[in-house]
Amino acid sequence: MDKFVIKQWKNSENHKSERCEIKWQMEKDLVNSGDEGAESPRKKLKSDTGGGAATEPLPLLAEQEAVRGAEYSWRRIRAEGLDCDYTKLFTKSEADEIFVQLEKELEYFSGDLTKVLVFGKWHDIPRKQVTYGDLGLTYTYSGVTLAPKPWLPVLEKIRDRVTQVTGHMFNFVLINRYKDGSDHIGEHRDDEKELEPRSPIASVSFGACRDFIFRHGDSRGKCATHRLEPVKLLLGHGSLLLMKYPTNVHWYHSLPARRKVLAPRVNLTFRKVLPPPKN
């Protein structure tokens, strides 16, 4: 399966580095991404000694324990107004297979749907994007309205696993593909008005392991009113990050550039989108 993944990747159009380097990185990413947990292994990342800190070692949450027994171990990520749970959703071999299938079957948006409107200016987004979900829903984001394509079996499989493990149902998924470490997404909150209020968002990742950073809204800028440390996670191959209310009220999140990452990552954020208002 690894060979298949690597072959698949070598046929991809987006890279400038040596093939052997890419192959090596891909192997490394896939090997490393299986069990890294939510906390960065890098020493510079603060452990929970300090102020707004974040992570405790793996207690199981009662309701999920009832559903899945000890099969999934969860890491709670907590800070003031931040409430997330992280677990490995798929085994490495399951995740490898799904990743190959996603790379083969997903059809990303092109043309106008690859741009966002900010301050009256159109920008190409530094990633690829597509939405799938129940037909009739729409999702509007920075000047672009995205209509979902119909569910694919592989997406239903992921969605159903998320439901099984979290007890939450989702009718929509926004998919972002980061071709390498230069692709990224800036700080934002998922506060679109067509999201069901207080519903959690389930973020499932495949491929390269990437840093993921939360910053408290009031800690940003020159006149910050709070001084909360950013909360930094690593999102690994086959992982699930469940972002629960009220995380998205006060915390911004981003996937920063990581120039040394050479392999692609595909991220799926499952959401509960309200049906369009009747007119």
Next chain:
DNA sequence: AACGTCGCACTTCT
């Protein structure tokens, strides 16, 4: 607010 890019200061790597 938006959410991207840019520039600069700082840190980490080699």
Next chain:
DNA sequence: CAGAAGTGCGACGT
């Protein structure tokens, strides 16, 4: 240890 590379984050835009 010094220069290069990588990162964090505020400023800016319409």
